[in-house]
Amino acid sequence: MITIDYQSKLPLYEQIADRFRTLILRGVLPPRQQMPSVRSLAVELSINPNTIQKAYAFLEQEGYIYPVRGRGNYVADVTALAEKSRQKLLAEAEQLILSGKEMGITRSEYISVIDRLYREGETDD
Amino acid sequence: MITIDYQSKLPLYEQIADRFRTLILRGVLPPRQQMPSVRSLAVELSINPNTIQKAYAFLEQEGYIYPVRGRGNYVADVTALAEKSRQKLLAEAEQLILSGKEMGITRSEYISVIDRLYREGETDD
DNA sequence: TAAGTGTATTATATATATTAGTACACTAAA
DNA sequence: TTTAGTGTACTAATATATATAATACACTTA
Numbered sequence: 180m181i182t183i184d185y186q187s188k189l190p191l192y193e194q195i196a197d198r199f200r201t202l203i204l205r206g207v208l209p210p211r212q213q214m215p216s217v218r219s220l221a222v223e224l225s226i227n228p229n230t231i232q233k234a235y236a237f238l239e240q241e242g243y244i245y246p247v248r249g250r251g252n253y254v255a256d257v258t259a260l261a262e263k264s265r266q267k268l269l270a271e272a273e274q275l276i277l278s279g280k281e282m283g284i285t286r287s288e289y290i291s292v293i294d295r296l297y298r299e300g301e302t303d304d
Numbered sequence: 305m306i307t308i309d310y311q312s313k314l315p316l317y318e319q320i321a322d323r324f325r326t327l328i329l330r331g332v333l334p335p336r337q338q339m340p341s342v343r344s345l346a347v348e349l350s351i352n353p354n355t356i357q358k359a360y361a362f363l364e365q366e367g368y369i370y371p372v373r374g375r376g377n378y379v380a381d382v383t384a385l386a387e388k389s390r391q392k393l394l395a396e397a398e399q400l401i402l403s404g405k406e407m408g409i410t411r412s413e414y415i416s417v418i419d420r421l422y423r424e425g426e427t428d429d
Numbered sequence: 430t431a432a433g434t435g436t437a438t439t440a441t442a443t444a445t446a447t448t449a450g451t452a453c454a455c456t457a458a459a
Numbered sequence: 460t461t462t463a464g465t466g467t468a469c470t471a472a473t474a475t476a477t478a479t480a481a482t483a484c485a486c487t488t489a
Contacts, residue, residue: 190446205406216465227448232467249455249465261407268404273417275400279393281330282386286422290415292398297411315477341434352479357436374434374486 180215183224191226195234203243203254204261214244214252306340308349316351320359328368328379329386339369339377 181198183191202208217235221228235252238244242260244252276289306323308316327333342360346353360377363369367385369377401414 192446217467218465229449230447233446235466246466247456248467249457251456251465265404265407265409268400268407269409269413269417272397272400272404272414273421275393275397276418277421279390279397280421282390282393284390284394286418288394289397289418292394293401293411293414293418296398296402296405317477342436343433354480355478358477360435371435372487373436374488376434376487 181220181224183226191230192233192237195224195231196237199234199238200241200243200264203257204264208254210254210256212254214254216251306345306349308351316355317358317362320345320349320356321362324359324363325366325368325389328382329389333379335379335381337379339379341376 180202181195183194187194189197199208199214208214214235215223217228217231221231224231235244235246239246239252242255243257245255246252276284279289305327306320308319312319314322324333324339333339339360340348342353342356345356349356360369360371364371364377367380368382370380371377401409404414
């Protein structure tokens with residue numbers, strides 16, 4: 180569920196937090212589900228418990244998880260966060276598309292990419 | 305031409321290299337044009353010459369500039385690099401759009417963004 | 430010759446990331 | 460009650476990356 184990329188320039192705690200953010204936002208980890216314990220995940224990834232602890236502290240501060248004393252950390256209700264994340268993704272895409280435009284990427288190319296990604300027998304809305 | 309963002313998490317040498325990459329790829333700095341000298345840019349930005357040197361070393365290694373002993377650094381011919389960068393941007397956009405799709409961003413939303421960005425009285429190709 | 434280039438070297442300071450070890454309070458189950 | 464498993468907090472040590480500082484040398488141009 181969680182993997183570490185030691186080639187990445189991102190610190191471990193950030194990689195871990197990022198991964199959980201994605202899993203939670205996409206509903207792979209549903210609200211009220213228990214998170215892996217700090218110690219067990221540390222063993223599984225062969226890294227220090229403090230590093231997991233740091234990742235969880237950020238996730239809690241951001242509202243992705245909540246702790247229960249003596250029991251563990253649990254996935255929070257993230258409907259509000261999901262909408263925020265959606266807006267952020269759209270803004271990032273806009274910036275990237277604009278950069279591409281300046282590098283000569285045409286409108287048609289972008290449309291092609293989108294059509295390909297959304298052409299999977301789904302309702303095109 | 306070059307600005308430093310001390311709020312950014314990116315190291316100075318990387319900010320500087322990034323900025324020059326963009327300027328060179330977009331043709332703002334044309335091939336054979338002389339780059340600011342290590343020392344003069346260091347004074348202008350009020351940072352250490354070694355930091356500029358480090359940025360230039362990366363740019364040279366990547367083929368954006370070339371040094372001439374005793375004279376300075378000069379902008380290289382980057383037509384090949386530009387194509388590579390273009391491909392990279394397109395690939396990044398694809399990843400981002402795919403993430404957005406998983407977060408519920410619709411095809412229509414992306415099309416709207418693209419139409420807005422490309423609607424500037426330009427030839428729509 | 431003098432001033433301006435790139436380049437290399439060494440040392441130092443600082444911040445960050447990570448590991449390591451320990452400790453305490455709490456919960457749940459045997 | 461005891462035991463094992465939780466989160467949380469703290470200090471210390473270490474490694475690495477970043478940036479500054481101070482020189483030094485070879486080269487080019489005027």
